[in-house]
Each structure stands twice: as structure tokens, then as C-alpha cells.
Amino acid sequence: KNEVEQSPQNLTAQEGEFITINCSYSVGISALHWLQQHPGGGIVSLFMLSSGKKKHGRLIATINIQEKHSSLHITASHPRDSAVYICASANRDDKIIFGKGTRLHILP
Amino acid sequence: DVKVTQSSRYLVKRTGEKVFLECVQDMDHENMFWYRQDPGLGLRLIYFSYDVKMKEKGDIPEGYSVSREKKERFSLILESASTNQTSMYLCASTDTGVAYEQYFGPGTRLTVT
Numbered sequence: 001k002n003e004v005e006q007s008p009q010n011l012t013a014q015e016g017e018f019i020t021i022n023c024s025y026s027v028g029i030s031a032l033h034w035l036q037q038h039p040g041g042g043i044v045s046l047f048m049l050s051s052g053k054k055k056h057g058r059l060i061a062t063i064n065i066q067e068k069h070s071s072l073h074i075t076a077s078h079p080r081d082s083a084v085y086i087c088a089s090a091n092r093d094d095k096i097i098f099g100k101g102t103r104l105h106i107l108p
Numbered sequence: 109d110v111k112v113t114q115s116s117r118y119l120v121k122r123t124g125e126k127v128f129l130e131c132v133q134d135m136d137h138e139n140m141f142w143y144r145q146d147p148g149l150g151l152r153l154i155y156f157s158y159d160v161k162m163k164e165k166g167d168i169p170e171g172y173s174v175s176r177e178k179k180e181r182f183s184l185i186l187e188s189a190s191t192n193q194t195s196m197y198l199c200a201s202t203d204t205g206v207a208y209e210q211y212f213g214p215g216t217r218l219t220v221t
Contacts, residue, residue: 041215100150
């Protein structure tokens with residue numbers, strides 16, 4: 001059974017800091033998703049990746065298939081980045097497993 | 109721009125009531141999902157559907173049923189609401205499979221009293 005673990009659970013940082021959120025999973029997957037959830041509930045897909053690295057603005061996602069690990073980085077963090085970040089693994093049997101999320105708070 | 113809409117943002121119902129939550133997507137996606145989200149537990153899959161009139165149980169289907177009569181619409185039904193079904197309910201859709209980008213609705217916060 002695949003387990004998806006995220007760390008840290010909570011993270012508070014100052015505006016401008018470089019942020020890293022980690023995600024590890026236990027079985028082979030077909031894709032790894034990073035999602036963002038703002039207060040109020042709406043979830044937005046940030047990245048979907050199966051290898052290497054993707055970048056969108058100040059956000060960077062990487063995945064290491066051999067180590068079963070992915071990271072989400074935020075450069076020059078801003079208070080509007082405050083949200084819950086969720087990673088989810090899409091398994092080869094077409095099931096999706098979600099991590100419990102990392103609550104990020106960026107202080108001005 | 110994909111839109112997934114849910115019938116209500118907030119809902120308050122009494123124990124024992126039958127509750128309908130509706131989800132509509134406008135991108136002709138094959139797959140639709142219902143999740144519930146609770147503090148400390150993350151998102152958990154209740155039911156999903158990969159085609160009209162088709163449905164599959166997720167991880168926590170007890171106390172719920174679903175209906176998909178049209179491709180764009182996926183309904184979640186609580187046959188007899190109970191207080192332990194107080195939660196945030198999120199609908200999502202995706203093209204073909206979970207390895208594809210999931211599009212989420214805004215969520216329905218349901219309170220059962």
C-alpha cells in the first residue's frame with residue numbers, strides 16, 4: 001500500500017525566504033501532483049510530474065524517482081504564498097493517494 | 109479554462125436528512141471524483157466515476173451513494189445524514205486517469221446538526 005508523507009506539517013517563514021516542502025512515497029508511481037489550497041477551500045493544481053524538474057514562476061518542483069521523493073520550492077516567498085500545499089501520488093493502478101498537507105504561513 | 113462547480117459552498121442539514129451534493133464540469137472529462145477533507149486526515153476518496161452510469165467505491169464509501177446520469181454531472185448523496193459526515197466535500201474531474209491533472213471544485217462545507 002502506498003503511503004505519502006509530507007514534511008514539515010507546518011512552516012512559518014519570513015517574506016523573501018526560500019521555502020522547501022518535501023514529499024516521499026513508498027511505491028512506484030505514474031505521476032506526482034503538487035496542489036495548493038487557500039483558505040476557503042479551493043484546490044488548484046500546481047504541478048504534475050513524473051521525472052526531473054518543472055518551474056512555474058517562483059515555484060519549482062523536483063522529483064527523484066529512485067529515492068521516491070519530491071520537493072516543492074518557493075523562491076522569494078510572499079505572504080500571498082500562504083496556503084496548504086498537498087502532494088499526491090498517482091499510482092500505476094490508477095489510484096491517487098494524498099499527503100496530509102503542509103500549512104505554510106509567510107510573514108510580511 | 110476548466111470549470112468545476114459545486115451546487116453549494118455551505119450547507120447545514122439535520123441528522124437523518126437526505127442530502128444531495130452536485131458537481132458539474134464543463135470540459136467533457138471522463139473521470140469525476142468525490143472527496144471529503146477533514147483536519148489531520150487529508151483528502152479521502154469517497155466514490156469516483158469513469159463514465160456515465162459507472163461508479164466505483166473509493167476508500168470511504170459507507171453512508172454515501174453517487175449518481176452519474178450525464179457526463180458533466182456527478183452527484184453525491186448522503187442517504188441519512190449523520191454528524192460524523194460533517195466535513196468539507198470536494199469534487200474533481202480529470203481527463204482519462206489520475207495521472208492527469210485534476211481540476212477541483214470550490215468545495216462544499218457541510219454541517220450536520
